[in-house]
Amino acid sequence: MIRRCTAAALLMLPGAALAQSESEATVAQTNLRYDEDWARLRDLPHRNADWWHRLKDRPLDGDGDIRLTLGAEARARFEAFRDNLWGQPPAPDDGYLWLRLMPLAELRAGPVRAFVQGIAAHADGVAAGAGPADTTGIDVLQAFADVRLPLGSHATLTLRGGRELVALGSERLVGLRYGPNVPQAFDGVRGMLDIGSVRIDAFDLRPVAVGPGNFDDRTSPTRALRGVYATLPLAAGAKADLYWLRYRDRVARFQGANGEERRDTFGARLWGRNGGLAWNWEAMLQRGRFQGEAIRAWSIASETSYTWPRLAFAPRLRLRANIASGDRNPADGVLGTFNAMFPKGKYFGELSPIGPRNIVNLHPSMDFDLGGGVTAEIAGIAYWRASRGDGIYDVPGQLIRGPGGSRARHIGNQIEASMSWQATPTLSFSASASLFSAGRFVRETGPDEPIRMIAGEAMLRF
Secondary structure, eight states, X not given: OHHHHHHHHHTTHHHHHHTOOSSOOOSOOOSSGGGOOGGGGTTOTTTTSSXXXXXXXXXXXXXXXXEEEEEEEEEEEEEEEESGGGGOSSOSSEEEEEEEEEEEEEEEETTEEEEEEEEEEEEEOOTTOOOTTTOOEEEEEEEEEEEEEEOSSSEEEEEEEEEEEOOOTTSSSBOOOOSSSSOOXXXXXXXXXXXXXXXXXXXXXXXXXXXXXXXXXXXXXXXXXXXXXXXXXXXXXXXXXXXXXXXXXXXXXXXXXXXEEEEEEEEEEEEEEETTEEEEEEEEEEEEEETTEEEEEEEEEEEEEEEOTTSXXXXXXXXXXXXXXXXXXXXXXXXXXOOOOBOOSSTTSSSOOSOSSSEEEEEEEEEXXXXXXXXXXXXXXXXXXXXXXXXXXXXXXXXXXXXXXXXXXXXXXXXEEEEEEEOSSSEEEEEEEEEXXXXXXXXXXXXXXXXXXXXXXXXXXX
């Protein structure tokens, strides 16, 4: 049924491309669909020119106090690997198709809102067995209610409870996991205070544990996240984020040991844009306990770019540089492995065999706007271990290579080319090709074949 529903939606793609009218989309569609403000369309002269605009912010009563918005996303994505994880079992050669359909409905009545988004996600051909990021059957991805309360003339307080997708800052620690087939949702409560350009977000959340069947996604009984995240405006187009996150995992695993992990993360992020220059720099410090050991971990992540909008194809040069601590000595009573908790999917690119733990990486790239909604990017990435006493991990945090007695730091180098086409405001296509060649550490600890990956995607979103 999932395949039939998604295929039927994707058959609409050619028609959607031809149905683009003279009017342009005036509301940016985002991965966080509940942040889209379709009320901005109300007074536009071509309000109903596009078929999908007719589904947005529609009045259900004579006074227009109760309004309904409908939408959906249908995505098909194919990925093929040769020698995945450098030829390491169980499935180094793999090719699979991801299908997902995510309809949504939002009902507003004055300051009160209810938002529901379903998901039907299917994976076909995953050789090693489909996991929680691949398939979930038919389930509820988001379902929450919130109320927006004015506090004077310049402040509002939003109170929200239920199931939702949550993205904090650059999604380095709490993200949507949108690139894989099943996003990461949370159950819990949030309070968001807006005072002018200042926002303070406080929350108490538990991640949703994804089941393979229909309507079997449940609140995790073992993991929890709470914290406060504040965004403050600075001068010259700059902003600062300050945050505290408390994470608990009752069944954590590090260096072969299992136990309860309690970890506090204190972070600061400086980001903004001034002319062609953009920056996004973040520092994170972690303290806590795991199995009687003290946690002493940290990470620094940066992204700096410059765009030349007046040159042909508006090239943008970008450099991302990151370091995340690893454990120096499993026997010293101190755990030094950084925990990214719930990071975004596809962390370092379309091919991301390695996650942000015990890692140093440099990631230069150049992208171009080719016109007609077509963009292209070429990137190179080099990876090293931050600590020789620790191994390397995947994006979810599972150890994929132990230190194995190797003293080498160099993990490998990756090159990746990608292209995307925003054919219409609702229809997009993308493709990528990636190659990861093994470095000395990988060669000394197991299979070391180069990883090759190609991927293609088509998405209809309205």
